Amino acid sequence: MTGELSGQATTGELGYEGALRPGSLExxxxxxxxxxxxxxxxxxxxxxQRTPDHILLAGPPGLGKTTLSMIVAAELEKPLHQTSGPAIQHAGDLAAVLSALTPGEVLFIDEIHRMARSAEEMLYLAMEDFKIDIMVGKGAGATSIPLEIAPFTLVGATTRAGLLPNPLRDRFGFTAHLEFYADDELESVVTRAARLLEFDIAAAGVSEIARRSRGTPRIANRLLRRVRDYSLVHGVAGGTDAVQAALALYDVDAQGLDRLDREVLRAVVERFGGGPVGLSTLAVSVGEEAETIESVVEPFLVRAGLLSRTPRGRTVTRMGWEHTGIPMPPVS
Known part of the structure; x- marks a missing residue:
């Protein structure tokens, strides 16, 4: 999540994330x-009695791609090896991972679109024929040595499916596109998490958290933990008042927008007259990485009807102007 709820996850946060993950498809x-x-x-x-086809999970952050990879391994009763695209910057990095796999093991590569190109090319052969070519030596004396690897199932996760090269995307036997959650689904997520955390929260409070969770279970769980902390520290029940007070403290408004979301909207409105404005210019104006704006902030703002993406740049919609509280100039 962006804004005040973002940042490095603590050990406690990671422990809660693991405790709240479902363990099966059911x-x-x-x-x-x-x-x-x-x-x-x-x-x-x-x-x-065969190894399942390779699986590609595509969708915005926080919708359950990592959880589904764990469930795949659990359903198959096979071990899971986790890594990420940014960690695989050389073909040798991938070769070390692949050569250590056991038969039937599930290999999960998060942000697979960020792998090095040389590693991607090695992965093509591994996914199809379960072997890799190791180059020994350099220059004219270099020799390619084929190495058989154990059959495995690759589960790749990406927030930017369009950045995957076609040869890699075509080698996945199944591609799943994860969608944002409806409010009633998020209410089920929050209710389940509250039960696991042994936190007594009113149904109205559950609904309030679900409405502000941007269609994302990860955010719903984090908001629930902040509400639980507020209830614990202030000694109040987990009702609507506690939810509203806790989320106001963390700058999450009634529509689920946080500080960075509002900064982006106000920047386009106040500095660029409502747009259009380019992504890189917008990122510099709010002091944030362009990738964060594009992959975390924009999807929700566009889905909420507050921002639109045009060939000329980002533009705030009429609803977006209303959300900032700044009068929209008349259309000439």
Whole structure:
């Protein structure tokens, strides 16, 4: 999440994240079509006693891609090896990971679109034929040595599916596109998390958190923990008043916008007359990375109807102007 709730996760936060993750497809809330598709793929592979096809999970952050990769391994009763695209910057990095896999193991690569190109090319052969070529030596004397690797299932996760090269994307047997959650699904997520955290929260409070969670379970769980902390420290019940007070403290407004969301809207309105403005210029104006604006802030603002993306740049909509409280200039 952006703004005041973002930053490096503490050990306690990571522990809570793990405790709240569902352990099976039946426990997983939302994404019903994806769950049905995965169930069919995994059951068919189990019945045929073969390694399942490689799986690509695409969608915005916080919708459950990492959780689903863990569930795939759990359903197959196989170990899970986790790594990330930024950690694989050389073909040798990938070769070390692949050569250590055991038969049937699930390899999860988060942000797979950020892998080095040389590693991507090695992955093509590994995904299709379960072997890799190791280059020994340099220059004219270099020799390629084929190395067999154990059959494995690759689960790749990406927030930017369009950045994946076609040869890599085509080698996935199944591609799932995760969608933002509806409020009733988020209420189920919050209710389940509250039960696991042994936090007594009113139904109205659950609904309030769900409405402000930007369609994202990860954010819903984080907001719930902040409300629980507020209730604990101030000695109040987990009702609507506690939810509103806690989220106001953390700068999360009634529509789920946080500090950075509002800064982006106000920057476009106040500094650029409502737009259009380019992504890099907008990022510099709010002191944030362009990738954060594009992958974290924009998807929600566009989905909420507050911001639009045009060929000329980002433009604040009429609803966005109303949200900032600044009168929209008349259209000439």
């Amino acid at each position: 426990e997983f809330v939302g994404q019903s079509r994806v769950r049905q598709q995965l169930r069919l793929l995994l059951d068919a592979a189990t019945m045929q």
